[in-house]
Amino acid sequence: TDTGDTGISCKAGCPWGTVIDQLRERFPDAFPQSNGRNSKGKIIAEYDYCDAAGELLGQVVRLEPKSFRQRRPDGSGGWTWKLDGLKFPLYQLPDVLQANAVFVTEGEKDADALRAIGLPATCNPGGAGKWLKHHTDALAGKKVCIIPDKDEPGRAHGHKVAAALKGTAASVRIIYAPDPHKDPAAWIEGGGTREQITEAAKSALTWDGNAPPPPAGAGRDPRNIIQIVKGELPRMVDEAEIALLAFPDHGGLYQRGGQIVRVVRLESSQAGSGVKRAAGSPVIQIITMPALVEALSRAASWIQFDGRTDDWRPRDCPRLVAETYAARAGSWEMRPLVGVVDMPTLRSDGSILQALGYDKNTGLLLLSSAPVEIKPDPDREDSMEAIRQLLQPLEGFPFDSPISQSVALAAILTACVRYAIPTAPMFLFDAPAPGTGKSLLADVVSIISTGTPAPSMSQAPNPEEEGKRLFAALLEGAPIICIDNAERPFEGDVLSSILTQPSYRGRVLGSSVTATVPTAVTFMGTGNNISVKGDLTRRVLLCRLDAALEHPEERLFQGSLRDTIQAKRPQLVAAALTVLCAYQVAGCPEQ
Known part of the structure; x- marks a missing residue:
């Protein structure tokens, strides 16, 4: 034409939509993707919206520069931006109607990301602030989990949708993508899995219609957020453990014998359980209730809605939550120690x-x-050299026979690997007179294996009292227990049971609570002219020292054996492990 426009006609009488589609396919450069002068940008994504039967009603299109518009088919194979009163349904409505549980996101990209990993998901057209009543009606009777974007508009939108669904949906929960992700799509792109998202939805609290969404600032706290809501104790306890397991090193807490415990080092020499232990020794403590409340308060960001300020306020973990969690012995996910x-x-x-x-x-x-170097697959020659190294600290002791020296060597080897064997005998260091070196020999065994002198306890006046002391020491996790300077015979059912079984059950002193703890302890005893009674005679090895002097305590020695062993401890531990590795490589021969 005179204006430069081109006129087109089809002699076959094809519909104009078909003509336009054919021209677009053959001459794409002549047809901008916006499909209309009012699209205000280039279309980079199209999202179909269908009715319940799957018939296409319209599209939401994303444009570049970023914006969103809605359009519908014009009936001639093309599109029109004039909606003529069309109300868009929920995104992917046919699938939504078939699902029992549905995730609601803020946009189509997030919904598609969830659908790609097998989770039913939808959103409303227009994003935040555009939720309508017919969207609510489509989710009647369904379990709904809302995952808003982690910003103020997103949180407000999630709250509005939850409020609209309350009383219509079977249940409503709100979760957020974990930091640093801002929305579900970013969460999944960053490695989030179907299982993780499903678990997060299951563990989330049921939405409380009286409370607004948590503050945006909570999203910057790397800890899990736990909302304190009356009547939701089981949920709060579940979330407390989830937060604890996600906290660095699980807050330093473990489970042991049906108790929640932690490991501390003694600031000074103590004998709280009747066993004297050196300063710096690690001790396993049953955690107190105030300490558990503190640990759970550190592990999560606890918040509670304050109706006076119409806002969420930070709180400590409720004591009832900690007490209930402590009572869940047997179902904890904490690491066993x-x-x-x-x-x-x-x-x-x-x-x-x-x-x-x-x-x-x-x-x-x-x-x-400390660095410990062990030769791979050591042989007999390596083992014999290692034994020579282990015998050096024993050279000054007056063993009455090679058998007694072998018992001392066996005590060292046992103490170094006690946790690898289910049971072990008790080692008794005997002498005819004081000052022969019995307690020093016990310290040699302990310093090599633990780095500290032997934890010692006096012999109780009777086997029953001794059993209580021994169980208290087992609770503390002492790797070695030495009953020092015994004056009565070694006997008693408790000691016999501990030496025979891999675990022992007893009552915690000062309470009615019972606990089952490992018996992986190297037991030693010292005394003059020791005697053993009952079944214990088959559970002990006797090492006798005899200086053949009237006053053995007057002997003179050069240097400190304890200091020498401490300085050579890495080499001695390596020697002990070499002996045992060589024994295993050789097939564990009987001789």
Whole structure:
């Protein structure tokens, strides 16, 4: 034409929509993707909205620069931006109607991301602030979990949708993508899985219509947010454990014998359970209720709605939550703690434990570790050289026979790998007179294996009282217990049971609570002219020292044996592990 426009006609009488589609396919550059002068940008994404039967009603299109518009088919194969009163349904309505549980997001991109991993998801057209009554009606009787964007408009939108659904949906919950993700799509792109999102939805609280969404600032706290709501104790306890397990090192808490425990180091020499232990020794403590409240308060951001200020306020973990959690013995997900070591040791499969921290294969906590070098697959020659190294600290002791020296060596080897064997005998160091070196020999065994002198306790006046003391020491996780300077015979059912069984059950002193704890302890005893009675005679090894002097305590020695052993401890531990590794490599021969 004179104006430069091109006129087109179809001699076959095809509908104009078909003509336009054919021209667009053959001459794409002549047809901008906006499909209309009023699209205000280039279309980069199209989202179909269908009715309940799956018939296309319209589209939401995303434009670049970023904006969203709605359009509908014009009846001629094209599109029109004039909606003529069309009310868009929920996104992916046919699938929504078939599902029992549905995720509601703020936009189509987030809904598609959830659908891609197999989760039914929808949104309303227009995003935040555009939720309508017919959207609510479509979710009647369904379990709904809302995942808003993590910003103020998103939180407000999530709250509005939840308020609209309350009383219509079967249940309503709100969750947020974990930091640093701002929405479901980013969460999934960052590695979020179907299982993780489903679990987050299950563990979320049922939405409380009287409370607004949590403050935006809570999203910057890396800890889990737990809302304190009256009547939702089980949910709060569940979320408390989830938060604790997500907290660094689980807050330093473990489970042991049906108790929640933690590991502390003694600031000074103490004998709280009747066992005297050196300063710096690691001790397993049953956690007190105030300490558990503090630990749970640290592990999560606890908030409670304050009606006076119409806002969420920070709170401490309620004591009832901590008490209920403590009462869930047997169902905790916390790490089980068998014992504490501060030098590499052997696992029961023969592998060497030397990585700092908690070892899930054994339940052991390795607190510190000096370098320990062990030759792979040591042979008999390596083993004999290692035995020579272990015998050096024993050279000054007046063993009455090679058998007694072998018992002392067996005590060292046992103490270094006690957690790898289910049971072990008790080692008794006997002498005809004081001052022969019995307690020093016990310290040699302990310093090599634990780095501290032997934890010692006096002999109780009777076997019953002694049983109570021994169980208290087992609770504290003492790796070695030495009953020092015994004056009566070694006997008693409790001691016999502890030496025979891999675990022992007893009553916690000062309470009616019982606990079952591992018996992975190296037991030693010292005394002059020791005697053993009853079944215990088959559970002990006797090492006798005899200086053949009237006053053995007057002997003179050069230097401090304890200091010398402490300085050579890494080499001595390596020697002990080498002997046992070589024994295993050789097939555990009887001789």
